[in-house]
Amino acid sequence: MDAPTPDREYGHVTVLGGVRGGKYPYGHSVLVRGSEEQIIIDPSLSLLARPTPPPADRVLNSHCHEDHVAGNHLYPRAPCHLHERDVAGIRSLDDFMNIYGFTGETDTAFRKTLVEQFHFVPCPDAHGFRDGDVFDLGDCRVHALHAPGHTSGHTVFHIEPDDVLYLGDIDLSSFGPYYGDASSSLLEFEATLAMVRGLEARAYATFHHIGVIDDRETFLARLDRFAQVIAARDARLLAFLAEPRTLADVIAHRFIYRPGDDLDFIDDVERRSMTQHLSRLAAAGRVEEIGPEHFVARAA
Numbered sequence: 163m164d165a166p167t168p169d170r171e172y173g174h175v176t177v178l179g180g181v182r183g184g185k186y187p188y189g190h191s192v193l194v195r196g197s198e199e200q201i202i203i204d205p206s207l208s209l210l211a212r213p214t215p216p217p218a219d220r221v222l223n224s225h226c227h228e229d230h231v232a233g234n235h236l237y238p239r240a241p242c243h244l245h246e247r248d249v250a251g252i253r254s255l256d257d258f259m260n261i262y263g264f265t266g267e268t269d270t271a272f273r274k275t276l277v278e279q280f281h282f283v284p285c286p287d288a289h290g291f292r293d294g295d296v297f298d299l300g301d302c303r304v305h306a307l308h309a310p311g312h313t314s315g316h317t318v319f320h321i322e323p324d325d326v327l328y329l330g331d332i333d334l335s336s337f338g339p340y341y342g343d344a345s346s347s348l349l350e351f352e353a354t355l356a357m358v359r360g361l362e363a364r365a366y367a368t369f370h371h372i373g374v375i376d377d378r379e380t381f382l383a384r385l386d387r388f389a390q391v392i393a394a395r396d397a398r399l400l401a402f403l404a405e406p407r408t409l410a411d412v413i414a415h416r417f418i419y420r421p422g423d424d425l426d427f428i429d430d431v432e433r434r435s436m437t438q439h440l441s442r443l444a445a446a447g448r449v450e451e452i453g454p455e456h457f458v459a460r461a462a
């Protein structure tokens with residue numbers, strides 16, 4: 163296993179560098195040490211590579227996805243908190259699977275993956291929080307800011323007084339925004355990107371890849387590039403629809419993943435993601451549905 167990314171300290175906040183640069187299935191977790199209690203945010207698989215996981219009195223998850231909750235089991239006695247729109251997923255495996263909305267064999271296979279590779283243990287007592295809720299750790303505080311789209315309950319956290327903004331899976335990667343689950347929303351993700359753009363902080367942390375960005379200019383450039391991927395998907399889709407295509411054609415063409423990528427959930431994700439692009443473009447009069455699941459671009 164590669165050496166983890168070095169940890170970064172910002173007062174009460176430590177961004178715990180993940181294994182393999184925080185590439186999926188790994189990630190960078192965040193530890194907040196207050197005078198009264200200590201919180202771990204998004205305990206990742208990377209924590210299993212440490213001699214001992216850092217102690218924590220409470221677990222916060224930015225959202226209910228396998229890689230963000232993979233270390234929750236390391237804190238069996240710590241209360242666990244997710245946004246109220248995602249919290250059902252951590253309470254039961256069936257509700258966790260409803261967040262993805264996989265079908266058939268993909269659903270069966272991913273249930274096994276969740277338990278065996280991501281150590282999922284249901285937490286029936288998990289607490290739901292809301293936008294604006296504050297976790298007071300004594301001499302520092304964690305503010306929950308609902309930032310939906312990736313999942314319905316996805317939340318970013320602002321930690322004071324250290325002024326660190328943890329962005330979860332608004333990961334600023336070249337892959338771009340992911341909104342391919344049953345509980346995802348492209349429209350909500352776009353509103354979230356605009357909201358996050360207005361949040362100023364001393365440091366911006368992501369779960370995957372980047373880790374920490376220390377200056378606002380770099381953050382804004384990465385955020386804009388990340389957001390631009392949505393427009394690029396629209397443009398590629400419109401070009402593809404220069405001649406009539408079925409939804410099956412669109413799915414097979416691959417707009418989210420690359421043509422060579424081979425994971426069994428990809429068709430489900432392409433269908434859900436691109437259906438949202440199609441309905442948005444149809445509402446804007448740029449795509450016409452000429453038959454059931456049959457589309458063509460309208461001349462501009």
Ligand SMILES: [Zn+2]
Pocket residue numbers: 225227312331
């Ligand atoms: Zn996620």
